[in-house]
Amino acid sequence: MSASQLTKEYKISSFTLRSWRDKYELYGMDGLEESHSWKEYSNELRLSAIQDYLSGKYSKLEICRKFKVSRGALEVWIKNYNNHKETRQTHRRKSLMINSRKLSFEEKVEAVHLCIKNGHDYSAVMEKYQISYQQIYSWTKKYE
Known part of the structure; x- marks a missing residue:
């Protein structure tokens, strides 16, 4: 195929x-x-x-x-x-096992926009929306 x-x-x-x-x-x-x-x-x-x-x-x-x-x-x-950022990994995954809460479609879009706007600061979005690293990372990659 x-x-x-x-x-x-x-x-x-x-x-x-x-x-x-x-x-x-x-x-x-x-x-x-x-x-x-x-x-x-x-x-x-x-x-x-x-x-x-x-x-x-x-x-x-x-x-x-x-x-x-x-x-x-x-x-x-x-x-x-x-973009003149450090090449080393700057944001470690904090709590991968947090219980993610359900977000509406609008909240997901808002979270992704915030993440991109802040230079892919996944940790800040994780804390603000109480979601896992995997979720925001996945949504951001899909959006991009």
Whole structure:
């Protein structure tokens, strides 16, 4: 099947399909297993990946393969670098096990807008709306 047919058949976005393909190419079948943890990368690895990207010698996929990182992670590092933000992980997941409350559609949109407006400060939105990191992160990524 073509990528277009797959996205229609399984009702997934083309981004999701590309993400799955990239994970499979990087890690094989293990890459497709659901992850329940946050992978930490050293600042040196992040800077090396950014430098390789800025050199223009490698595609994003080649850099992801070289450093065994997701395309999403690489893109966040590049974005932060270009916005003169630190490349290290600045917001750790605080309480992942909080009981998320139900938000209306309007509240979800408001939360996502606040998150983006404040430079993807997931922690602040988590506290304000009493939701989990996973929820606001997921909503923001879907919105973007």
